Amino acid sequence: MQIDIQSRDVFYVSDGTAITCETLGHVVLGQFSFKANEKTFPFVESEDKLADLLKEIGISYRLNGVKPLVFFSIVIPELRQLLLNAPAHCYDVLESIVQKVGDDIHMEPEPKLQRSRSVGKDSDTYFDRIAAIEYTLAHDDGITLKGLEQADIILLGVSRSGKTPTSLYMAMQFGLRVVNYPFIEEDIKRLRLLPEFEIHRHKLFGLTIDPERLTEIRENRLAGSEYASTEQCLSELASVEALFRREAIPYINTSSLSVEEISTRILEKSGLRRRLL
Known part of the structure; x- marks a missing residue:
């Protein structure tokens, strides 16, 4: 069922700068007519930092009655799973692309914290x-x-x-x-x-x-x-x-x-x- 809503809370979450999440999120949301109430949570690398985000998601869901949208990039499995259990629609901005590349080149990806900061070997x-x-x-x-x-x-x-x-x-x-x-x-x-x-x-x-x-x-x-x-x-x-x-x-x-x-x-x-x- 399609919900008619004029605005929606959107969260950009990453264990890095969250720039990639914001960029992709803006491109995707540009295809829809609702107003996005955006918040960014960079450097979510611990359960304490994730707890602050989960609290915000919970408040949004209770106040609005609809699940907020979350564009995220988190590689720590425990943190990732906690986020996926939240009352939100969560979209891993890299998962499908990384998996597709891995399948095509027959290699398993090796997730690394904040890898996007330093692509390649040149630190x-x-x-x-x-x-x-x-x-x-x-x-x-x-x-x-x-x-x-x-x-x-x-x-x-x-x-x-x-x-x-x-x-x-x-x-x-x-x-x-x-x-x-x-x-x-x-x-x-x-x-x-x-x-x-x-x-x-x-x-x-x-x-x-x-x-x-x-x-x-x-x-x-x-x-x-x-x-x-x-x-x-x-x-x-x-x-x-x-x-x-x-x-x-x-x-x-x-x-x-x-x-x-x-x-x-x-x-x-x-x-x-x-x-x-």
């Missing part, structure tokens, strides 16, 4: 990811333009066009070092690239957005300000897009795209390779 990849995140944070929102030679990509765009979340996503998910720079009033009046960017043209990538969406976002931050006015947004976007076209800087419109989609399109258009899984 340095985890620290490469951390270094990429630190670099990206240090170069967020034009804080500094030093060390551009280390950047994998430089994102340009008006304020609130999606540069910061995209930069951090690319650093965390792909291990890329990302600089993001917001065009300020002086840049727009000058309508030309900063000298620091000239020698790094091959790394430049632009983000733009629909004027209506930009106005909405800015209104939520500074309601009634000139910064959020429709006229200001229209003027900034027109100037910056003209710069992108004149300087042959590739760019995309972020208005209807998730940060995952933005990042993937940037990788596709720029030819960058994902460093990390």
Whole structure:
């Protein structure tokens, strides 16, 4: 029997970061029209941590009268079984794929705690990811333009066009070092690239957005300000897009795209390779 429900509690659970569970869960839930009330439980490696999760699941079931959805990745058998016994619909995000691969290559999988952190034998990849995140944070929102030679990509765009979340996503998910720079009033009046960017043209990538969406976002931050006015947004976007076209800087419109989609399109258009899984 199909239950007509407008919203549902969803839990992402892992003995690692839970990023894989969240990513797959978002893709799956995007196929359905209900609102997902999401909570993430990373690093569930002990019964104490699992107990906190089971308590939340129990509360959700009692309050809503329907089982919540749980996307999980846990390899410790005892913890896994306790979770499967909870009043929830549980989906192991790796089980079917791992088993299928094992069947196809005629090998038994050897589950390992938080294996997704270090695929292969190169343990340095985890620290490469951390270094990429630190670099990206240090170069967020034009804080500094030093060390551009280390950047994998430089994102340009008006304020609130999606540069910061995209930069951090690319650093965390792909291990890329990302600089993001917001065009300020002086840049727009000058309508030309900063000298620091000239020698790094091959790394430049632009983000733009629909004027209506930009106005909405800015209104939520500074309601009634000139910064959020429709006229200001229209003027900034027109100037910056003209710069992108004149300087042959590739760019995309972020208005209807998730940060995952933005990042993937940037990788596709720029030819960058994902460093990390």
